[in-house]
Amino acid sequence: MYDKNMKILVVDDFSTMRRIVKNILKQLGFDKIEEAEDGEQAFTKLKSGGFDFLVTDWNMPNVSGLELLKRVRSDAKLKSMPVLMVTAEAEKEQVVEAVKAGVNNYVIKPFTADVLKEKIDKIFEKLKK
């Protein structure tokens, strides 16, 4: 359905969270995973190319997840990059904001490997259509 070899960028300001997300992604069979600690760093990494999928936290200092998403969507090269937003807020307005900004899907912390897999499956199913 999707390539296990795709290169994923995990963005979170809390390194423990990055490890957790990475760990879950590894359980799902992905191993080309890189990290960034905020939106600014993430965007620079994305610009350098080679990434197929972006998993980003919402609430970060400097450049937030939403900000990052908007930058990605308005970048000529990156605008079709699939983006999964990780958020702890079960608040609709945030989700709506993210959806408006063009997020492909989102997942609420804490999540299990199964939930994450379901989300990733959904994203790539839709992209295929």
Next chain:
Amino acid sequence: MADEMDEIISDFLIETTELIEELSQKFVELETNRDNQALVNDIFRSVHTIKGASGFLGFTQMVQLTHITESVLKKIKDGDIFLAPNIMDVILESIDMVKVLLEHIKQKDDVEEDLTGILGKLQDVYDGAGTSAEGGKSTKQASAKSAISARGEHEELHPDIDTEDLQSNFAGEYEDNDYREVDEAKPPKHLGELLVEDGKVSEDDVEEALTIQSMIKESIDTGDVPKVGEILTATDKASKEDVKKVLAKQPAQSDKGQPQQVEQTIRVDVERLDNVLNLVGELVLARNRLMKLVANLDIKYSETADISHLSELTAFINLITTDLQLAVMKTRMQPVKKVFNKFPRMVRDLARTMKKEVELRLVGEETELDKSIIEEVGDPLVHLIRNAADHGIELPDVRESAGKTRHGTVILSAYQEGNNIVLAIEDDGKGIDVDKLKEKIVEKEFASQDEIDRMSDKEVLDYIFLPGFSTAKLVTDVSGRGVGMDVVKTNITKLNGSISIETEVGQGTRFLLRLPLTLAIIQALMVGVADEVFAVPLSSVVETVRLDKKDIKTIRGQETVFLRDEVVPVYRLANKFYITSTSADDTEKVYMVVIVVNEKKFGMMVDKLYGQEEVVIKSIEGFSNSADGIAGATITGDGKVVLIIDPTVIFSSTLQGHK
């Protein structure tokens, strides 16, 4: 997998502990500067982050606690709760509980804390605010999140929105929505305000748009409310370009005042660093030997080309080793901020229990010190700061009648001075009354009236550091139990540092702690007694003099020498270590190393002076060192093992001996 989990948990502990440390300081800062939105956001995000990670790791109690704390913080952030001191107390209490829970996680003891008390208090704070904050958004949140019960919030809203639909509805619109806040009635600057400022729309237009917005808000159920910008453009009050232009300014403004920048760091186990430092130490020793050998060769075969090349190369290696050593030292350096951070909270709590007004000012937090020193200096500082707040600063009324400001100030500062770092604790309190201190010394029979009369103020003040001596009239909960200052002094001297006091009655007191930059490698003066070589830390050496034996006079059974208008007691190093000195009888001239310990000078008689060398301190295991005046051992350039003497111990014992 289990290992991986353990690693993640230990990561979590380290990271969370750091966050909590920063938090405590930020809270205190926030109390004095309630309008700092960036600070509130920062605090909110930290708690939020801890909650998120705890959820993954299954720390249920932590999630429970941080969840409601976060909810309260959200209300503060939204301006629904005013951050009064009593509310701050509750929040700080919850942060303390977070620390307790972290400790349980660390100990893996599976102990469950009773959280009902603190959760109840937080809930009260949370509910207390609900009544004052009406309006669509906040009531909706209050009901949706009724704090504690919302622990299972992730189940509440299952994200099955048809993303494609929403996306096509809003296709191409994301660049118009460059702002984060839905509720336009919140600080900092809003789009409306900015547009008015730029003269694009009138205030009335913005009012109208806000009214339209709130109408829409009431009528629809989702949080999907059009932006003020959208309304303004839709009603033809402003052009799309203008809105865009102003929006471009907005995020930049809210980014301002972000308290900290993310540093580019990697985490390294301290053990590894220690290992590297050890290796560098060995390298320094080998370099010293190499240089000595080459110097010898150079004398013997100075004409040989190979030897001169070898000399050059050795000089180069010498240079690199020095740089490497410095670089490795730097990796172990940490800003003193690490210890300073806990003090604002401490002073705040102290001031509240003692009904005083105390402001703690931190200066030079970025100053760096070796990690091991940072770890050791915390306790002495706690003591000195407590003393300053408890004994130094007077009650507000007393201060006022003395013509001072009601609130006292304690300044904690750090700065570099040559090869030392100085930490200063300064208060503008009542100061130490030297005359009263003298009375006390005599009363407690630490010295006779006769002795006291001959002492300088500095010497009198030094009595504060003697065990069992306390000047506090009242034993308070905080300090003044007669233990402490001697411990402070012992701890500081253990670090090769020194402590001194400056005080003026009515004006305040200042404690100065002088600490070395590092503990592992020191500059030393190599001295000889008979065949033995000793290293004396250069930091305590003032000068070396060569003097005639007949200049040494015995006063009251103590050998002394008159050195530039100053009487300096003389001790023979040979006697200290029961060695027979070669210069004891048959020479006219002797060498004396003048050493300063706690601002007092001593002469140390030795047979030979070898010169200055950089020595790596190796502790001697199996000996209770320093008690006998030995700080450790080192290996010299010619491969000899040499003892490093600890002047503070040697001379403090002689000090007490003649008391």
